[in-house]
Amino acid sequence: MVKIELRVNGASRRADVDTRVSLLDLLREHLGLTGAKKGCDHGQCGACTVLIDGRRANACLALAVAHDGTDVTTVEGLADGDDLHPVQEAFLAHDAFQCGYCTPGQLCSAAGMLGEGGASAVTEDVAADPGLTADEIRERMSGNLCRCGAYVNIVAAVGEAARA
Amino acid sequence: MRPFTYVRTRDAVDAVESVEAGGPDAMYLGGGTNLVDLMRLGVATPARLVDVSRLPYDSIAAHGDGLRIGAAVRNSDLAAHPDVRARYPMLARAVLAGASGQVRNMATVGGNLLQRTRCPYFQDVTKPCNKRDPGSGCPAVEGDHQNMAVLGRSAACVATHPSDMAVALAALGAEVRVTGPDGERTVPMPGLHRLPGDRPDRDTVLAPGELITAVDLPAPPGGRSTYRKVRERASFAFALVSVAAALDVGPGGGVRDVRIALGGVAHAPWRAGAAEEVLQGAPADADAFARAADAELAAARPLPRNAYKVPLARHLIVHTLQELLP
Numbered sequence: 001m002v003k004i005e006l007r008v009n010g011a012s013r014r015a016d017v018d019t020r021v022s023l024l025d026l027l028r029e030h031l032g033l034t035g036a037k038k039g040c041d042h043g044q045c046g047a048c049t050v051l052i053d054g055r056r057a058n059a060c061l062a063l064a065v066a067h068d069g070t071d072v073t074t075v076e077g078l079a080d081g082d083d084l085h086p087v088q089e090a091f092l093a094h095d096a097f098q099c100g101y102c103t104p105g106q107l108c109s110a111a112g113m114l115g116e117g118g119a120s121a122v123t124e125d126v127a128a129d130p131g132l133t134a135d136e137i138r139e140r141m142s143g144n145l146c147r148c149g150a151y152v153n154i155v156a157a158v159g160e161a162a163r164a
Numbered sequence: 165m166r167p168f169t170y171v172r173t174r175d176a177v178d179a180v181e182s183v184e185a186g187g188p189d190a191m192y193l194g195g196g197t198n199l200v201d202l203m204r205l206g207v208a209t210p211a212r213l214v215d216v217s218r219l220p221y222d223s224i225a226a227h228g229d230g231l232r233i234g235a236a237v238r239n240s241d242l243a244a245h246p247d248v249r250a251r252y253p254m255l256a257r258a259v260l261a262g263a264s265g266q267v268r269n270m271a272t273v274g275g276n277l278l279q280r281t282r283c284p285y286f287q288d289v290t291k292p293c294n295k296r297d298p299g300s301g302c303p304a305v306e307g308d309h310q311n312m313a314v315l316g317r318s319a320a321c322v323a324t325h326p327s328d329m330a331v332a333l334a335a336l337g338a339e340v341r342v343t344g345p346d347g348e349r350t351v352p353m354p355g356l357h358r359l360p361g362d363r364p365d366r367d368t369v370l371a372p373g374e375l376i377t378a379v380d381l382p383a384p385p386g387g388r389s390t391y392r393k394v395r396e397r398a399s400f401a402f403a404l405v406s407v408a409a410a411l412d413v414g415p416g417g418g419v420r421d422v423r424i425a426l427g428g429v430a431h432a433p434w435r436a437g438a439a440e441e442v443l444q445g446a447p448a449d450a451d452a453f454a455r456a457a458d459a460e461l462a463a464a465r466p467l468p469r470n471a472y473k474v475p476l477a478r479h480l481i482v483h484t485l486q487e488l489l490p
Contacts, residue, residue, distance in 0.1 A: 002170060018167075019167070019168055019169065019170040019213070020165045020167065020168070020203075021479050022200070025230060034229060041204065042201050042204070043197055043264075043266070044400075046264065046266060049266055052269075055240075055265050055269045056265060056269055057266050057269050057270050058197070058267065058270065060267045061195075061196055061197050061198075061200050061267075061270065062196065062270065063170070063193075063196060063213075064201060065170045066172075066193065066215050066217065109265065109266065112265070112266075112269075113265055116240070116244075116265065117244075118244040118249075119243070119244075119249060119256065119260060120260055120343060121257070121261045121393075121399065122261040123260075125251045126249050126256045126257055126260070127249040127253065127256075128450065129251045132230070138398075138399070139398075140265055141264075141265075142264055142398075142399035142400040142478065143263075143264025143265050143266045143267065143400060144264075
């Protein structure tokens with residue numbers, strides 16, 4: 001067992017963890033934050049997406065012990081009190097979900113993605129900063145699967161949040 | 165998952181010592197995007213993990229006429245670096261073509277080079293696999309091999325190397341800086357990765373305990389460069405075939421310089437030396453591009469269900485070079 005300390009949604013949290021525990025299991029099983037979901041547990045579905053030091057990452061592929069001292073934001077920490085994050089507002093406005101299982105990951109991924117900028121695999125000129133067209137949003141959000149197929153509304157919601 | 169001890173060291177010397185002391189059961193940990201998954205699958209069973217992701221190799225800096233990229237630089241930071249985007253578009257495109265935004269934020273340059281094949285038999289511990297369990301056999305030859313190698317494969321292994329970034333580094337002639345128990349050395353790309361032969365368990369030429377610390381890019385090739393990747397879905401999938409290419413055309417319309425490397429077709433990123441040789445000084449047109457592709461692919465030995473990769477690679481080489489014409 002290893003003692004670690006990290007900031008989660010703004011609060012300092014300590015834990016005594018087996019080295020095998022993932023950041024996802026630390027959040028869900030040890031800290032009671034069940035927003036981040038365990039979908040595939042292989043980094044392929046994106047349901048576990050959280051922000052680590054402000055950057056979106058798959059919590060299932062992150063060893064908790066390797067993230068000692070980091071600052072983690074989960075879906076529970078996206079809103080500012082009762083004020084929802086612009087991405088959350090846009091998902092509500094566009095009905096960008098059906099069952100909701102992938103939604104925490106989609107929200108954290110979109111929140112992280114909007115701060116990234118730069119080019120993507122579909123950008124014509126990789127040295128230029130393109131606008132967030134629907135094609136750009138689809139490419140940049142490809143690490144998040146939605147089994148209900150709510151993609152049309154997810155793309156619309158992320159587009160609106162990008163303009164907000 | 166097998167229990168393991170976790171070690172974080174202050175510098176590379178301590179990291180190398182720690183892995184050396186741990187013997188064959190010790191491994192370096194970068195971003196973990198492949199290794200943690202392989203540990204969960206039971207494919208990788210380290211008893212000691214030495215975390216090198218926080219070593220001071222996380223910057224990109226000018227180096228001679230090129231760039232030095234630290235091994236701990238995240239894939240997303242590499243693709244976003246202004247000099248990489250402006251001077252090495254082939255590399256920026258290759259990195260952006262790999263994985264997802266989340267994975268690129270976690271994955272390191274060193275780890276990208278050392279990721280293992282995604283061959284379904286390698287990743288399934290209930291199946292034989294000469295790479296995972298030498299001598300146990302290769303079910304892919306008779307089985308699921310649609311996505312497997314057509315160049316440089318052996319009777320023992322038909323797996324492909326999954327990295328996109330490594331294909332661009334092979335075309336650019338990058339040098340991989342390594343430190344280990346016997347000191348430092350550099351390994352020129354594409355020489356880091358091996359063809360399988362009768363030792364498919366060895367992906368690279370690195371000796372036990374050796375640690376990648378940086379990748380040095382030479383000055384970018386003249387002309388224009390790009391990376392094109394064909395896959396089964398539009399995003400977040402490994403290459404069926406990919407091409408990293410740079411083309412410099414002289415004032416008379418002849419090829420002044422050309423670099424071509426292929427991904428998804430071999431156990432290692434495949435520098436297309438035969439194609440480059442055909443094109444050197446040849447007219448830069450579709451006929452010459454096709455002759456060059458044919459010269460390279462003459463060595464292809466496809467299996468029944470991956471023969472499609474040969475014409476796919478041919479078309480991809482020709483179209484990519486055409487796209488690079490001035």
